[in-house]
Amino acid sequence: MQWSLFLLVLLGQCCFFTCRLYEYHFIAENKSCRLRNSTQNQGEAWIGLNNNTGGNRTWHWSLPGVEYIQNDSSWNQNGRTDNELPGNxxxxxxxxxxxxxxxxxxxxxxxxxxxxxxxxxxxxxxEAQSYCRSNHTDLASGLDQVDGKEIEALMKSKNSSFRAWIGLFRDSWRWSDGSDFSFRYWDMELFNDTQSNKKCAMTLLNRSGKWSSDECDKEKPFFCYDDKLILIKENKTWEEALDYCRKSHRNLASITNPQEQGWVQDKASNASSPFVWLGLRYSCTLDLWFWVNDKLVCYEKWSKEGKTEECGRAVGMQRGGQYEWM
Structure with missing residues (x-):
């Protein structure tokens, strides 16, 4: 069945859905990343990313939500040119x-x-990653992209010495909740991954929220979150799912940035239905998509076939693959 036809069938029926309860809390108390007594520090706040891994690096795709799976046939570790050195x-x-x-x-x-x-x-x-995120979505990520026919055609259009960055990198930073979320938002003017004594990450509140690192024993305000994003393993229509979440929890899940996309898809991967409902629908009156919490759509992850601006449309996220919206 073609995807367009499958979509029409799916959205007229039922699937699992995600309810949102978690919130972020900014704690305006200065504490170290190890919760010792404080010293005054303005404009910075701890987040749950640290480099206390003994230098053990892990591969990640730049595009959030794309899982790295080792495939030796995609690599040629002896294929470096004379002036290239191994790196990350x-x-x-x-x-x-x-x-x-x-x-x-x-x-x-x-x-x-x-x-x-x-x-x-x-x-x-x-620099390439920043350019792609500003002008497109991200660097090419996932083996289905970097080993696919489209990228093969791009490569064949150039001479044999042609080479290009893709969205695969490795680092030793880990999230404190154990998640494998690959999104990084370093302020490269201030961040230096070789500073071995600066092993805890912070957000720079006065620099557009970008990240840097500092010594873990220093004390700063910090962000906490309550992980109350819940996958409801019941098949309901979108309206039924919305009503259930509002009565039993808070609301259907909304996604306004790549981090939230990653958290929702972690839950969606455990569904048995092909899609899970999100709190996104189309308004014929306003002629726009909006979240049920009244936020406008600033972050998007639509599938190629998935965006149909018609009355009565609501959105489901794929439970696997690229976790795109339809």
Whole structure:
């Protein structure tokens, strides 16, 4: 069955859904990341990311929610050119090779419309990632993208020495709740991953919320969250799911940034239905999509076939794959 037809059938029936109860809490007390007594520090707050891993690095895809699965046939560790050294960022030619992240080369971006774009501008990996996130969605991520026919066509259009960044990197940072969420928002002017004594991450409240790191024994305000995002394993229509969440919890889940996308898809992966309902619907009166908590749609992760601006439409997230919206 084609996806467009499957969508029409699905959204007229029922699926699992996610209710939201968790909230973020900014604690305006200065504490160290190990909760010792405080010293005054303005404009910074601890988040739950740390580098107390003994240097053990793990591979991640730049696009949040894409799981890294080792596939040796995609790699060629002996494929570096004479001037390339092993590193923690990955570029592609015929195969994948890890090289120094400060190297400069062209790169390949991915958009939510499932389109790849070759950007013929020399940048290091971090600069390339920032460009893709600002102008498209992210660096090409996932083996279905970087080993697919579209990227193969891009590579064949260039000569044999052509190489380009993709969205694969490794680092030793881990989230305190044990999640494998890959999103990073470092302020590269202030962050230095080689500063071995700065092993706890903080958000820079006066620099657009970007992140840096500091010594864990220093004391700062901090953010907590209550993990009360719940997968309801009952099949209901969207209206029934909305009513259930509002009566029994708080609301259907809304997603306004990549971090929330990652948390919701962690829950969605445990569903047995093909999709889970989200709190997003289309208003014919206002001619726009909006969340049931009245927030506008600023972050999106639509599938190519999934956005249909018609009356009576609500949105489900795929329970696997790219966890896209339909």
């Amino acid at each position: 960022c990955v570029r592609k030619r015929d195969k994948l090779v890890d090289v120094l992240c400060d190297s400069t080369m062209w790169f390949i971006c991915y958009s939510d419309k499932k389109t790849l774009y070759l950007i013929p501008t020399l940048m290091n990996w971090t």
